[in-house]
Amino acid sequence: MGTVVSFDVPAWAGQDPETGALAGAVRWLHWVDATFSPYRDDSDVSRFGRGSLALAESAPELAEVLAACADVSTVSGGYFTTTPGGRFDPSGYVKGWAIERAAALLTAAGSARHTVNGGGDVQCVGGRGPGRQWRVGIAHPLRPGSLATVVSGRDFAVATSGIAERGPHIIDPHTGQPAEGLASITVVGASLAAADAYATAAFAMGPAARDWVESLSGHEAFAVTPDGAAWQTSGFKAFLG
Amino acid sequence: MRRAILAITGTIAGLAALLSFKSHVPSIPTSTAGGTSGVSSSSPASEAGPGAVVPTGNQAGTLPVGESTLTGQVANTVYGPVQIQLIMRDSKIINVSILQMPDGTIHDIQIGQFAFPVLIKETKAAQSAKIDAVSGASYTSAGYIQSLQSALDHGL
Numbered sequence: 001m002g003t004v005v006s007f008d009v010p011a012w013a014g015q016d017p018e019t020g021a022l023a024g025a026v027r028w029l030h031w032v033d034a035t036f037s038p039y040r041d042d043s044d045v046s047r048f049g050r051g052s053l054a055l056a057e058s059a060p061e062l063a064e065v066l067a068a069c070a071d072v073s074t075v076s077g078g079y080f081t082t083t084p085g086g087r088f089d090p091s092g093y094v095k096g097w098a099i100e101r102a103a104a105l106l107t108a109a110g111s112a113r114h115t116v117n118g119g120g121d122v123q124c125v126g127g128r129g130p131g132r133q134w135r136v137g138i139a140h141p142l143r144p145g146s147l148a149t150v151v152s153g154r155d156f157a158v159a160t161s162g163i164a165e166r167g168p169h170i171i172d173p174h175t176g177q178p179a180e181g182l183a184s185i186t187v188v189g190a191s192l193a194a195a196d197a198y199a200t201a202a203f204a205m206g207p208a209a210r211d212w213v214e215s216l217s218g219h220e221a222f223a224v225t226p227d228g229a230a231w232q233t234s235g236f237k238a239f240l241g
Numbered sequence: 242m243r244r245a246i247l248a249i250t251g252t253i254a255g256l257a258a259l260l261s262f263k264s265h266v267p268s269i270p271t272s273t274a275g276g277t278s279g280v281s282s283s284s285p286a287s288e289a290g291p292g293a294v295v296p297t298g299n300q301a302g303t304l305p306v307g308e309s310t311l312t313g314q315v316a317n318t319v320y321g322p323v324q325i326q327l328i329m330r331d332s333k334i335i336n337v338s339i340l341q342m343p344d345g346t347i348h349d350i351q352i353g354q355f356a357f358p359v360l361i362k363e364t365k366a367a368q369s370a371k372i373d374a375v376s377g378a379s380y381t382s383a384g385y386i387q388s389l390q391s392a393l394d395h396g397l
Contacts, residue, residue, distance in 0.1 A: 008373060115374055122374045137372040145362025150370050160377030184377055 003095065003119040005029055005102070009111050010129070021109030025102040025116070032098040035059050038089040049088030068193065069093050076201035076212070081173040096159055096196025099123050103192075120160055121199075123192040127154040141184035141224050148184075148224055151239040157192035160184055161203035162224070172204045181206020183226050188239055189219040304328065312340065321345055334368045337361040 007022060037043045044062050047053035055063055069090050072080040082090045099118040103125050106114050113126035115134055124134040133152040140148040141162045151158060161170060162184025169178040187199040198219060202209035213221040213233050220236040304310070311327040321343030328336040339357050343349040367375055 006374075117374045120376045122376055124374075128373060134374070135370070135372040137367055137370050137375045139363070139375055139377040141377065144359040145366060147366050147370055147372075147375075150372055158374075158376045162377055186376060 005099065005116065005118040007102075007106070007114065007116055009106060009114040011111055011113065021106055021111070024109070025105045028102055028105060029098060029118075032094065032101075035061070036065070036090065036094045036098075038087070038091060045088065045090065065090050065094060065097065068097070069197070072194075072197040072201060075216070076198070076205070078173055079204045080197055080201035084171050084173065085176075092200035093193060093197045095119070096121050096123075096157070096191075097193035100157065100192040121192055121196050122158045124153065124156055124158075138186050138222065139184075142226075142228050148230065149222060149240065151186075151188055151222075153188070153239055156188060156190060156239075157195045158186060158188050159192060159195040159199040160186040161199040170200060170203050172206075179204045179206060180226070182209065183224045183228075185209055185221055185223040187213065187219055187221050188236070195219065307331070308335070310338075315341060318343070321349065334364060337364050 007025065009022065012022065033043075034040065035044045038045050038049070040046060044053060044058040048055065048058055048062060055066070066082070069080070069082045069092075072093065073082070080092060082088060082093075084092070095118055099116050099121060100123045103114065103116040103123040106116070107125055111125070113128065115122055115124045120139070122136050124136070127133045128135070133154050134156075135150055135152050136158045137147040137150050138158070138160060140146040162182070163169075171177065172179045182203055185199055185202045187195045187202060189195040189198070198213070198216065199221075202213060202221060202223075205212060207225075209221065209223065210231060210233065213219055220233045220239065222230065222232045222236055224230050308328055308330045311329055313325050313327070315322045315324040322341045323343070324339070324341040326338040326340050327334050328338065337360075339353070339361075342353040342357060344353065363375065
């Protein structure tokens, strides 16, 4: 799906990445691509989307993803959809979910501190070091090369949706038109699967996303508007500095 | 121009998993005048793997004293080879050079002239903010990142 994923595992610095847990996480990501990519004709997602594969015959993870997408769609008042532009595509959930799972594989293998970053959606496990937090910069959507702000935390995820995002424009499912109310919105929470899906929905929602994310427990947001101003939800300051 | 770049990065085929091990112990001593900087865990170029980096030091005295270079591996993308070089001082990145970029077509050159300065600016912003990752970056050109990561593996 054209995403570059990077792993930062301080405890395993200098070790061979070709074997062991990191290779397992990479295999997981390749499997997700083969199964869920809407750009591959033979993926379960593509075949399910055109009706040539029944849910019962597909990878069980597809049913799990569909159920999670239905929940996000409900919570977001339909602003999150698995049929953007009329085509079946759960990528708005799959990307964050796959990266979060990859991070969990590294935890299961014994790493207590690491980050996995897939195209700018980041799952952080532990902190950067004993008593230290991971620091994630948020790219400014209107000033290429600059940072809008920096968030810090432990065991948290950061997902950003915006106009600078690669791939097709995010469509507002209620109007069918590209979402234009925000330049970017970043959602912070414990789980990247949720944060990524919420960021996708929030970007489609535009300015109404502010009240919506305030209503979501465990999540905060930072947004840049098309005129370059910024707003943040009331608990976001806990992640600054 | 921005749309063309977004389309190009979006079509870099497959989910390329990039393996990055950042050593969190500064291992680059500052170079002395006329000398080369040593990297304790570097591999000889002939055995270069994904994590290998070539410390090129202060070649021919062209850099000020105290500065050295880390040269990333050449990343072979579908558009051509990409190779970057970091200019370091005191274990910090102070600048980035593009040693190789796709230049087979006018389009490649235009993209390179537009995209790479932005990527370099992002790298320096990331360095100065002491961050570990960036969310929402507008470009994740696989070739640039692959070569940059290989240079960072042993550096920071």
